[in-house]
Amino acid sequence: MSIIFTEKDKIFTLHTKDATYQMKVDAYGFLLHLYYGKKTMGNMDYLLQFADRGFSGNPNDVGNDRTYSMDVLPQELPCQGTGDYRSPAIVIRNADGSYGCDFRYRGHRITKGKYGLPHLPAVYADEKEADTLEIDLEDPVTNMRITLFYGVLSDLNIITRSACIRNCGRKKIYLKKAQAACLDFVNGDYDFICFYGRHAMERNVQRLPVAHGAQVIESRRGTSSHQYNPMMILAEHEATEDAGSCYAMTFVYSGSFKGEVEKDQYNQTRMQLGLSDEMFSYPLEAGEEFFVPEVVLSYSREGLAKLSQNLHICFRKNLCRGKYKTSPRPILLNSWEASYFNFNGDSIYQLAKDAAELGIEMLVLDDGWFGKRDDDNSGLGDWYVNEEKLGEPLGSLIEKINRLGLKFGIWIEPESVNEDSDLFRAHPDWALAIPGRGPVRARNQLVLDFSRKEVVDYVFTKLCEVLDQGNIEYIKFDMNRSLSDCFSQGTKDQGRVYYDYVLGLYDFLERLVQRYPDVLLEGCSGGGGRFDAGMLYYSPQIWCSDNTDALDRVKIQYGTSFGYPVSSVGSHVSAVPNHQTGRITPFHTRGVIAMAGTFGYELDPKQLSKEEKQELKEQMKTYRNYADLIQNGLYYRLSDPSVQEVGAWEFVSEDGRKALLNAVVLHVHGNMTVNYVRLKGLKEGCMYKEEASGNVYASDALMEAGIPLPSRLGDYQAYQMCFTELEE
Numbered sequence: 001m002s003i004i005f006t007e008k009d010k011i012f013t014l015h016t017k018d019a020t021y022q023m024k025v026d027a028y029g030f031l032l033h034l035y036y037g038k039k040t041m042g043n044m045d046y047l048l049q050f051a052d053r054g055f056s057g058n059p060n061d062v063g064n065d066r067t068y069s070m071d072v073l074p075q076e077l078p079c080q081g082t083g084d085y086r087s088p089a090i091v092i093r094n095a096d097g098s099y100g101c102d103f104r105y106r107g108h109r110i111t112k113g114k115y116g117l118p119h120l121p122a123v124y125a126d127e128k129e130a131d132t133l134e135i136d137l138e139d140p141v142t143n144m145r146i147t148l149f150y151g152v153l154s155d156l157n158i159i160t161r162s163a164c165i166r167n168c169g170r171k172k173i174y175l176k177k178a179q180a181a182c183l184d185f186v187n188g189d190y191d192f193i194c195f196y197g198r199h200a201m202e203r204n205v206q207r208l209p210v211a212h213g214a215q216v217i218e219s220r221r222g223t224s225s226h227q228y229n230p231m232m233i234l235a236e237h238e239a240t241e242d243a244g245s246c247y248a249m250t251f252v253y254s255g256s257f258k259g260e261v262e263k264d265q266y267n268q269t270r271m272q273l274g275l276s277d278e279m280f281s282y283p284l285e286a287g288e289e290f291f292v293p294e295v296v297l298s299y300s301r302e303g304l305a306k307l308s309q310n311l312h313i314c315f316r317k318n319l320c321r322g323k324y325k326t327s328p329r330p331i332l333l334n335s336w337e338a339s340y341f342n343f344n345g346d347s348i349y350q351l352a353k354d355a356a357e358l359g360i361e362m363l364v365l366d367d368g369w370f371g372k373r374d375d376d377n378s379g380l381g382d383w384y385v386n387e388e389k390l391g392e393p394l395g396s397l398i399e400k401i402n403r404l405g406l407k408f409g410i411w412i413e414p415e416s417v418n419e420d421s422d423l424f425r426a427h428p429d430w431a432l433a434i435p436g437r438g439p440v441r442a443r444n445q446l447v448l449d450f451s452r453k454e455v456v457d458y459v460f461t462k463l464c465e466v467l468d469q470g471n472i473e474y475i476k477f478d479m480n481r482s483l484s485d486c487f488s489q490g491t492k493d494q495g496r497v498y499y500d501y502v503l504g505l506y507d508f509l510e511r512l513v514q515r516y517p518d519v520l521l522e523g524c525s526g527g528g529g530r531f532d533a534g535m536l537y538y539s540p541q542i543w544c545s546d547n548t549d550a551l552d553r554v555k556i557q558y559g560t561s562f563g564y565p566v567s568s569v570g571s572h573v574s575a576v577p578n579h580q581t582g583r584i585t586p587f588h589t590r591g592v593i594a595m596a597g598t599f600g601y602e603l604d605p606k607q608l609s610k611e612e613k614q615e616l617k618e619q620m621k622t623y624r625n626y627a628d629l630i631q632n633g634l635y636y637r638l639s640d641p642s643v644q645e646v647g648a649w650e651f652v653s654e655d656g657r658k659a660l661l662n663a664v665v666l667h668v669h670g671n672m673t674v675n676y677v678r679l680k681g682l683k684e685g686c687m688y689k690e691e692a693s694g695n696v697y698a699s700d701a702l703m704e705a706g707i708p709l710p711s712r713l714g715d716y717q718a719y720q721m722c723f724t725e726l727e728e
Helices: 304-318 345-358 394-403 422-426 453-467 494-515 550-560 587-594 610-632 699-704
Strands: 003-006 011-015 019-025 031-038 090-093 104-112 131-139 144-153 158-167 173-185 190-198 201-209 213-219 231-236 246-251 257-263 269-275 282-284 289-300 332-334 362-365 407-412 472-477 520-523 541-543 600-602 634-637 646-652 658-665 687-690 696-698 718-725
Touching (some): 003 104, 003 131, 011 131, 011 144, 031 289, 158 173, 158 282, 158 304, 173 289, 190 550, 201 550, 231 257, 231 269, 231 304, 246 257, 269 289, 282 494, 289 304, 345 362, 345 394, 362 472, 394 407, 453 494, 472 494, 550 587, 550 646, 587 610, 587 658, 610 646, 696 699
Parallel strands (some): 332 600, 407 472, 472 520, 520 541
Antiparallel strands (some): 003 011, 019 031, 144 158, 173 269, 173 282, 190 201, 190 231, 213 257, 231 246, 246 289, 634 646, 646 658, 687 696, 687 718
């Protein structure tokens, strides 16, 4: 059992393979955090220190003991109203209008297996993989109760946290803030690593020392957003890719969120993650309960690479679901950059023929196939096939494409609506909008109120009528704006709309994957605007960015790799000059970079030269040869592309016997110096053969001195080398 409760000391100890997490119920019933770090034995309550702290209040229970203050003590669930002036995880407005809660220990349960959450995505594991701890806390004055959930996946070095908040009183209260995880560190100097960006340039890495005050990342957009990703890392100043202690928190949620790191007056650090409190005021009537979405925690004392690998394995094996959870994905051609809205049935069929001749496995029909949709100003929400545009029913077009030997996929955007649409004209109240005010538009569209069941039911029914028309094996699920005007005509309590909207989205997605279990679902929100662990529960891959420029993708995919596995990264080879940047990069380079993802194409094959078509065939052969290693191998970042001349990464089999090195020269100068790339993850004291050249190298030399990249003229040269351990 990975969870131990010592009755004498009232200490909970959670062990993973390499880490220990410990907390204590003290004499007053407060649940105090003791330790999270390298696996250890014994009790860590000696770390708690007590002193009379000026201007730090004392709970009523302790009488005249001025040395006891929640303003100083490390806690599992810091609440507003206990004398702790640091950022709380829980804020409640009570029925009498007062703010405050005071939760004390009432009991616990330890069970085999991993807890689940109703209507929310969560990591899953069976009784052999995980254990669950549930701790019950109660506020005796208001009769509010909270159950804290801890899931321990020992072999993966993963601990998950969530909570259920119940109103066991007689009057309505409002939940004003709810965060699932909090870590209080009584000492240590740390760096805060977060991932910021914008549309078409997501998940840039920012690493700053934790300073006094609060450092906050947040999305107020109703989605997890391009601007900040709901994943953050706390690392020792000296921590590198290969050494040092670091901690990760990842939110399994696709809506607005808030992550905080705060260094207090006594140099203690608090790290917490959960729901954004912007426009959040969730009502709980007597007897009602609220589930806080899950946070995944991991610790590594072997640096950032190991921390990322912990998350990668967990998400691949214990979060993603369905047919394509671990199996290779079909190599597809998406119609968007090939034709945008300018297509008909004949041109799509010709695109499919061209793809089939090259050996591509799937054709995806992107935006423009439905309603009166010849641009992005109209038709969104009218989910019926535009047979006039296609020149035939969708089913017959799919049959023709299937006869070419290709699978067929389609693009949808269920959550949005154009005002110029039959749906909006019939149901204007179904769009989120503030009464009496003109709407805020984005991409000339509004957002449907997915907090209302009748809206979700209608859109789901209409889309199923389309999806049932033929053999559709892939769905690209897009969302092309942030939420605003967040007012629903379906409720009086507007502070619940953001959260209920996400529940409506998850209900839609769950019905979709249950009805079409063999369909490959790819998440998308203007590319990477909803690239989060919550979406991975429904879609095992997410379109990483609308930016298909190969050089930009090196940086975008680098940042993404800190929290998310390569198998989840939608990445394609696109045409040049690139449609987002105008940059020209070699075809080979675009292929190498796209292989750090699910791999596919975003171009018109007719525009390719004879040489490029042959190179495309070679790319697909290479990808298929290494697909399992790329998708399921251990991922290593070998350079930082924002500061180094080379972007380099590596896939290594779990047994260390095979490694695929990838590198791109990002900057070219006259009289170039030699770039050496050090490999990682090989077996020590062994010899490895490089596949293409036949050269044999010592593993220790490859990892210590590196391998030189051959000098080539021209911008953005890329290299792929496969190393295999030689049998003795």
